Amino acid sequence: MNRCLCCYKELNKVDNDFSWHDSCIKRFFRTQKILEIKFGEESINKFIDSQVNKGNTIQGVQKKITFGLSKKHNEFALIDFPLGYILKPQVKLYTQLPEAEFLTMQMAKVAKINTVSNGLIKVNNEYAYITKRADRIIIKDKSVSLAMEDFCQLQNRLTEDKYKGSYENCAKTIQKYSSRPTIDLIEFFLRIVFSFIVGNSDMHLKNFSLLEINGSVNEYALAPAYDLLPVNIILKEDEEEFALTLNGKKKNITYNDFLKFSNHIGINEAVAIKIIKRTINLEEEFKKMIIDSLLSEKMKCDYINLIHLRCEKLKK
Numbered sequence: 001m002n003r004c005l006c007c008y009k010e011l012n013k014v015d016n017d018f019s020w021h022d023s024c025i026k027r028f029f030r031t032q033k034i035l036e037i038k039f040g041e042e043s044i045n046k047f048i049d050s051q052v053n054k055g056n057t058i059q060g061v062q063k064k065i066t067f068g069l070s071k072k073h074n075e076f077a078l079i080d081f082p083l084g085y086i087l088k089p090q091v092k093l094y095t096q097l098p099e100a101e102f103l104t105m106q107m108a109k110v111a112k113i114n115t116v117s118n119g120l121i122k123v124n125n126e127y128a129y130i131t132k133r134a135d136r137i138i139i140k141d142k143s144v145s146l147a148m149e150d151f152c153q154l155q156n157r158l159t160e161d162k163y164k165g166s167y168e169n170c171a172k173t174i175q176k177y178s179s180r181p182t183i184d185l186i187e188f189f190l191r192i193v194f195s196f197i198v199g200n201s202d203m204h205l206k207n208f209s210l211l212e213i214n215g216s217v218n219e220y221a222l223a224p225a226y227d228l229l230p231v232n233i234i235l236k237e238d239e240e241e242f243a244l245t246l247n248g249k250k251k252n253i254t255y256n257d258f259l260k261f262s263n264h265i266g267i268n269e270a271v272a273i274k275i276i277k278r279t280i281n282l283e284e285e286f287k288k289m290i291i292d293s294l295l296s297e298k299m300k301c302d303y304i305n306l307i308h309l310r311c312e313k314l315k316k
Helices: 022-029 041-054 097-110 167-177 181-197 255-264 269-280 283-291 297-313
Strands: 064-072 075-079 085-088 118-123 126-132 136-139 142-145 148-150 209-212 220-222
Touching (some): 097 118, 097 126, 097 283, 167 209, 167 255, 181 255, 181 269, 181 297, 255 269
Antiparallel strands (some): 064 075, 085 126, 118 126, 136 142, 148 209
């Protein structure tokens, strides 16, 4: 694939081991070149075990580690602090999750969704997904933590209740706590439309968060999107289209459901229609991105077919 595995734009030259633009390397890793990354499976498992004891692992189907990068001996090393990155290696039970997440995150960017910085790296000769934590920023070469709470926390729910609730209640959470509710509600609506189109049926309460704005006291906005995956092509047995209810439903979602939803959360119908049309009009661009991706031919075909069917359902 002759594309940068960070920004997804074309490369002038291709390094088969690690294809990133120099500018992307500098922005993402704060180095001039890619250093050797040695996270063997054994070292990852040992690091995960240590992080479990410290409460630094992240729940979910994928094996996720939150960690920092120490530049020493000409290589990156896993360290406990500062915890500025999240790494997701391959999962034996489900193939190509890192490649699928990276692709879907890039598609989200094309759809004008605000996303966390992310990319693909080689770990143990396989692709792994890496993302920068949205709640960590660098100020004068020091890592600074920002307050960030997911919608489970904001709705006073336990983690095991993350699939309980509705997108209408999520909108109420935004209205209650966001410092810019109108902007965030439109962004939220766009993410719901996009998730439907790409078959992301796992947008539960912990996959939405509010983030402190640049360290400002008592000012919060919808955090950049994360954990975007085409779950409906990865988990074939999952018949639901949403993790939470929309108009009281998790499947058989229609065009009118989105209009009713937009009206319920206070988004002008004309604005909602414009968002839906603009997103489904990206179908051909999404198709090209999928064809050019690192997914297997079977997954490419499944993904293209799913997006086509979902876009057809939203055409009026």
